[in-house]
Amino acid sequence: MRIPPRNTQALAVTLLAGATGLTLAVLVFVIVFILGKGLPVISLGFLFDNPQEMGKAGGIFPTLVGTLILPLVAILIALPAGVGTAVYLSEYTGDNLATRIIRFGTDCLAGIPSIIFGLFGFIFFVTTLKMGWCILSGALTLAIMVLPTIIRTAEEAIRAVPAGYREVSCSLGATRWETVLKVVLPNALPGIVTGIMLSIGRCIGETAAVIFTAGASLRLPHSVFDSTRTMAVHFYILAREGISNENAYGTAAVLILSVLLVNSLSYWMMNRFIARRTK
Amino acid sequence: MTDAVKISNRNFSVFYGAIQALRGITLDVLAHQILGIIGPAGSGKTALLRSMNRLNDLNPNCRVEGQILLDGEDIYQPEFDAVRLRKRVGMVFALPVPLPLSLFDNIVYGPRLSGIRARARLNELVERSLQAAFLWDEVKDRLQTSALRLSGGQQQRLCLARVLAMEPEVILLDEPCSGLDPISTSRIEEALMALKSKYTIVLVTNNTKQAARVADTTAFLLQGELVEVGPTDRIFTAPKDQRTNDYVSGRFG
Numbered sequence: 001m002r003i004p005p006r007n008t009q010a011l012a013v014t015l016l017a018g019a020t021g022l023t024l025a026v027l028v029f030v031i032v033f034i035l036g037k038g039l040p041v042i043s044l045g046f047l048f049d050n051p052q053e054m055g056k057a058g059g060i061f062p063t064l065v066g067t068l069i070l071p072l073v074a075i076l077i078a079l080p081a082g083v084g085t086a087v088y089l090s091e092y093t094g095d096n097l098a099t100r101i102i103r104f105g106t107d108c109l110a111g112i113p114s115i116i117f118g119l120f121g122f123i124f125f126v127t128t129l130k131m132g133w134c135i136l137s138g139a140l141t142l143a144i145m146v147l148p149t150i151i152r153t154a155e156e157a158i159r160a161v162p163a164g165y166r167e168v169s170c171s172l173g174a175t176r177w178e179t180v181l182k183v184v185l186p187n188a189l190p191g192i193v194t195g196i197m198l199s200i201g202r203c204i205g206e207t208a209a210v211i212f213t214a215g216a217s218l219r220l221p222h223s224v225f226d227s228t229r230t231m232a233v234h235f236y237i238l239a240r241e242g243i244s245n246e247n248a249y250g251t252a253a254v255l256i257l258s259v260l261l262v263n264s265l266s267y268w269m270m271n272r273f274i275a276r277r278t279k
Numbered sequence: 280m281t282d283a284v285k286i287s288n289r290n291f292s293v294f295y296g297a298i299q300a301l302r303g304i305t306l307d308v309l310a311h312q313i314l315g316i317i318g319p320a321g322s323g324k325t326a327l328l329r330s331m332n333r334l335n336d337l338n339p340n341c342r343v344e345g346q347i348l349l350d351g352e353d354i355y356q357p358e359f360d361a362v363r364l365r366k367r368v369g370m371v372f373a374l375p376v377p378l379p380l381s382l383f384d385n386i387v388y389g390p391r392l393s394g395i396r397a398r399a400r401l402n403e404l405v406e407r408s409l410q411a412a413f414l415w416d417e418v419k420d421r422l423q424t425s426a427l428r429l430s431g432g433q434q435q436r437l438c439l440a441r442v443l444a445m446e447p448e449v450i451l452l453d454e455p456c457s458g459l460d461p462i463s464t465s466r467i468e469e470a471l472m473a474l475k476s477k478y479t480i481v482l483v484t485n486n487t488k489q490a491a492r493v494a495d496t497t498a499f500l501l502q503g504e505l506v507e508v509g510p511t512d513r514i515f516t517a518p519k520d521q522r523t524n525d526y527v528s529g530r531f532g
Binding site: 094162164165166167168169170171172173174175178182183187 | 332334337339362363365366369370372374376378379388389392393438441442445
């Protein structure tokens, strides 16, 4: 008994649309639920005041600063290393055993749970290097954690740059490095930015690796050698210790809105860059 | 001195992995002439062309034997700088590949790499190269728009202008008209005829009639071997080799 193609087509469309609808519904539900509970809590005072009684009252200002600084430092460390690796792998080496092992290694690294990175960061940076709980320890740990993401997305983006561009650049008297700077990286930028945004998202949302390495201090950090608490950690502690469900949801709402802000800002900057290059 | 040898291929062979693309080619390119290279697909025309500016270096599987002399100097000797070579020997590819930049930035790509920064000098280079490629009148009002917006024929003339802006000594063209309409093709041919007084030109073409129209000397390649080379008139009217005769009369290929 054979189902007519017309019916399988209709069935496929129904199933695919259903899957899309379900995904969208879950997403909208989560966001609406958290914003619904969190938005009423948010005020200028909530954003810019220091927390009191471990976060039961007062605002979340130090955690806002921590959430900005920690991913920023982590990306500043991971980006040059990650993009550098990607450029080296795709532009300067052929496909041989060594590069295949490196690729396999980064793929494995990407699948390791974050708490393992947290434990490593605690043992290596915090204890062995005696750096203590601080922003730098946390950022280095997060950098290692997001390195595979940055390397692989950057490499994919670099590979997608047409080979013809490289040939033209070289035939016009550019060295390999000049070709990388002037042709390969600018054209791979959208993919690289996608990798950065994924990484920022992971850093902002990370708790386990951050508690182990950057600590959970509620004081405003003055340098990268101070401990800090990110919003995600703050949310976790507020909810876990039952300190204040209300403020936990408020923090979560601010967290969601900041991720939204960071992503829109990066897209806007990227589009401006592309538009300026090719009017 | 129109009879000076600009490039001399001496018993030159190219291998891609285990496949031999060129078999002991010995061929001189005379200064201020257009050398046409004809032959069926897979005859090694492009391999030969890409050897003359060492673009084959980009392919890690490529290996060469023999010599290519530019003004008497072996370009494959280890201390010869391939990057400087490519500034002297420019190349236009089969498919026009404008970089995703403005027209202006495409043309000054080479000059900027050579360290030319002065705006007036760059402006002058852009105008002169576009004039020489017969494109200036069509684009002079939109030099800051993306090169990707040009038509195929305009893009290929832009690629020619981009090479001219480097002020090279030799221009290599790899089937530059294969994707173009007859009018665009005749514009490119016109440009080439005008350019040969200043440059040495090597034109690889699938179109034997094009070689007959513009080349001073024509070389016929078949399966990686140089079958015959001589003045274009003689190659097309009285070829010495039966295979050349079959090819130019359209019996195969």
